[in-house]
Amino acid sequence: MATSTVENYLKHMLLLSEGGEELVSMGALAEALAVVPGTVTTMVKALADSGHVEHRPRQGVRLTAEGRRVALNVLRKHRLVECFLVNVLKMDWAAVDTEAEQLEHAISDEVLDRLDALLGHPETDPHGDPIPSRQGKLDSQVYATLATCVVEKPLRIVRITDQSAEFLQFVEHNGLLPGESVRVTERNLASGLVTAKKTAGRPLVLSLAAAGKILVQPTR
Amino acid sequence: MATSTVENYLKHMLLLSEGGEELVSMGALAEALAVVPGTVTTMVKALADSGHVEHRPRQGVRLTAEGRRVALNVLRKHRLVECFLVNVLKMDWAAVDTEAEQLEHAISDEVLDRLDALLGHPETDPHGDPIPSRQGKLDSQVYATLATCVVEKPLRIVRITDQSAEFLQFVEHNGLLPGESVRVTERNLASGLVTAKKTAGRPLVLSLAAAGKILVQPTR
DNA sequence: TTAGTTATTTTGATTAGTCAAAATAAACGT
DNA sequence: ACGTTTATTTTGACTAATCAAAATAACTAA
Numbered sequence: 001m002a003t004s005t006v007e008n009y010l011k012h013m014l015l016l017s018e019g020g021e022e023l024v025s026m027g028a029l030a031e032a033l034a035v036v037p038g039t040v041t042t043m044v045k046a047l048a049d050s051g052h053v054e055h056r057p058r059q060g061v062r063l064t065a066e067g068r069r070v071a072l073n074v075l076r077k078h079r080l081v082e083c084f085l086v087n088v089l090k091m092d093w094a095a096v097d098t099e100a101e102q103l104e105h106a107i108s109d110e111v112l113d114r115l116d117a118l119l120g121h122p123e124t125d126p127h128g129d130p131i132p133s134r135q136g137k138l139d140s141q142v143y144a145t146l147a148t149c150v151v152e153k154p155l156r157i158v159r160i161t162d163q164s165a166e167f168l169q170f171v172e173h174n175g176l177l178p179g180e181s182v183r184v185t186e187r188n189l190a191s192g193l194v195t196a197k198k199t200a201g202r203p204l205v206l207s208l209a210a211a212g213k214i215l216v217q218p219t220r
Numbered sequence: 221m222a223t224s225t226v227e228n229y230l231k232h233m234l235l236l237s238e239g240g241e242e243l244v245s246m247g248a249l250a251e252a253l254a255v256v257p258g259t260v261t262t263m264v265k266a267l268a269d270s271g272h273v274e275h276r277p278r279q280g281v282r283l284t285a286e287g288r289r290v291a292l293n294v295l296r297k298h299r300l301v302e303c304f305l306v307n308v309l310k311m312d313w314a315a316v317d318t319e320a321e322q323l324e325h326a327i328s329d330e331v332l333d334r335l336d337a338l339l340g341h342p343e344t345d346p347h348g349d350p351i352p353s354r355q356g357k358l359d360s361q362v363y364a365t366l367a368t369c370v371v372e373k374p375l376r377i378v379r380i381t382d383q384s385a386e387f388l389q390f391v392e393h394n395g396l397l398p399g400e401s402v403r404v405t406e407r408n409l410a411s412g413l414v415t416a417k418k419t420a421g422r423p424l425v426l427s428l429a430a431a432g433k434i435l436v437q438p439t440r
Numbered sequence: 441t442t443a444g445t446t447a448t449t450t451t452g453a454t455t456a457g458t459c460a461a462a463a464t465a466a467a468c469g470t
Numbered sequence: 471a472c473g474t475t476t477a478t479t480t481t482g483a484c485t486a487a488t489c490a491a492a493a494t495a496a497c498t499a500a
Binding site for chain 2: 446449451
C-alpha cells in the first residue's frame with residue numbers, strides 16, 4: 001500500500017503535468033512538495049523501482065499507467081472530500097483544501113464510493129476543479145481565463161485554479177465564484193491590469209496573474 | 221503536533237486503563253498496539269519526556285492530564301466517525317472500526333465539531349461505546365454483562381465491548397444489537413454456557429467469554 | 441535462600457523520509 | 471569554444487518508529 005508521502009508525490013506529478021503526458025522537472029516537484037531537490041531525486045528513484053514513474057535522469061519524471069491510476073484515485077478523494085466539507089458540513093470554501101490534504105490519505109475506496117453517492121456524483125469540486133471518475137477519467141478541457149478571454153463577451157466562471165486560502169477568500173469576497181456571470185471590459189497588457197464586470201455590479205480591477213487563475217466559458 | 225503513532229499509544233493507554241487511573245503494563249500495551257515490548261519501552265520514555273505520560277520503570281505507565289486530554293480527543297474522533305459511517309454513509313456495523321482507525325488521525329477539531337452537530341451530538345457510537353464530550357468527560361458507568369447479570373431479569377443491551385468484525389457480525393446476526401431487549405434464562409458456570417432469550421425469539425446459547433462482552437442494563 | 445519463570449529494558453540494526461552541502465552535468469551567452 | 475549560471479544528483483548525517491535478541495530485574499515456588 002502506498003504511503004501518504006508516495007501518494008503526495010504522485011498526486012503532484014499529475015497536477016504538474018496537466019494530464020500526465022509531459023515530463024515534470026525535479027525542481028517543480030520539489031517546490032510543490034516543499035522539500036529540497038535532492039530529496040525528490042532520491043524519492044523518484046524509489047518510485048521508479050516500484051513502477052509508479054519513469055525517471056529520465058537530468059530531464060524529469062513521468063507517471064506510468066499504474067502511477068497515474070494511484071494519483072487519480074488520490075485526486076478523486078481530495079476533491080470529493082472538498083465537496084463533502086463544503087456541501088454537507090458547510091465549511092468555509094477557503095479552508096477545505098488543507099483539510100482534504102489530510103483526509104485524502106485516510107479514506108478507503110469503500111468510503112469514497114459512498115461519499116460520491118451521497119453527494120450525487122458531482123463532476124467538479126467547489127472550486128470548479130474536475131473530479132476524476134471512478135474509472136480514472138479526468139476532464140481535461142482547456143478553458144479560457146479572465147487574462148486570455150475575448151473582451152466584452154459574456155462569460156460564466158467555471159473554475160479557480162489557485163487553492164490558497166488567501167486567493168480563495170479574495171475570489172469569494174468579490175463574488176467571482178464558479179457559476180457566476182462576468183465579462184471583461186478592459187485589459188491592459190502594459191499595466192498588467194484586467195477590469196471585469198459582473199452583470200449587476202461595479203467594475204473590478206485585478207492583476208493579470210490573478211485573472212489567469214480564473215477559468216471561464218462563453219455563456220451559451 | 222502529535223503523530224498518529226503517538227495518538228495511538230495514548231488512545232490505547234486510555235482504553236486499557238478503564239478511565240485513566242491505574243498503571244498500564246508494557247506487555248498489555250505492546251499486545252494492543254501489535255508491536256514488540258521493547259518498542260513500547262522506548263516509545264513510552266519519549267512520551268514521558270514530552271509530558272504525555274508518567275513512566276514507572278518495571279511497573280507501568282499512566283497518562284498525565286495532558287496525555288489524557290489528547291487521548292480523549294482521539295477517542296472522540298474515532299467514535300464520532302463511526303457514527304457518521306454507520307448513520308450517514310450506511311456502512312456495515314462490523315467494518316467501521318477499521319475505517320475509523322485511519323480517519324481518527326486525519327480529521328481536524330473543526331471538522332469534528334461540525335460532524336458532531338450534523339449527527340445531533342450523539343452520546344454513544346453504534347456499538348454503544350460512550351463518546352467523550354468536547355470538554356473531555358467520558359461516561360464511565362459500570363454495566364452488568366450477559367455473563368454477570370441476574371438471571372430472568374428483563375434487560376436492555378447497551379454496549380458491545382469487542383470491536384472485531386467477526387464478533388460484531390455474530391452479534392448482529394443474532395439480533396443482539398444495542399437497544400434490544402433480552403433476558404438470561406440460564407447460566408452454567410461449569411459448562412461455561414449462557415442461554416439468552418429475546419422477547420420474541422428462540423433461545424440463544426453463547427459462551428461466557430462472548431456473554432461478557434455484551435453489556436446490559438435492567439429495563440426500567 | 442535459591443533456582444526458575446516472566447516481564448521489562450537495553451543494545452544494535454533497519455526502513456522511510458528528510459536536509460545540507462559538495463559534485464556533476466547541461467545549457468547559455470558571448 | 472570557454473567560462474558561467476542553473477538544475478540535478480550524490481554523499482553523509484539525522485529523526486521517528488520499528489524489530490531481534492541479549493541483559494536485567496522482579497516475582498514465584500520450593
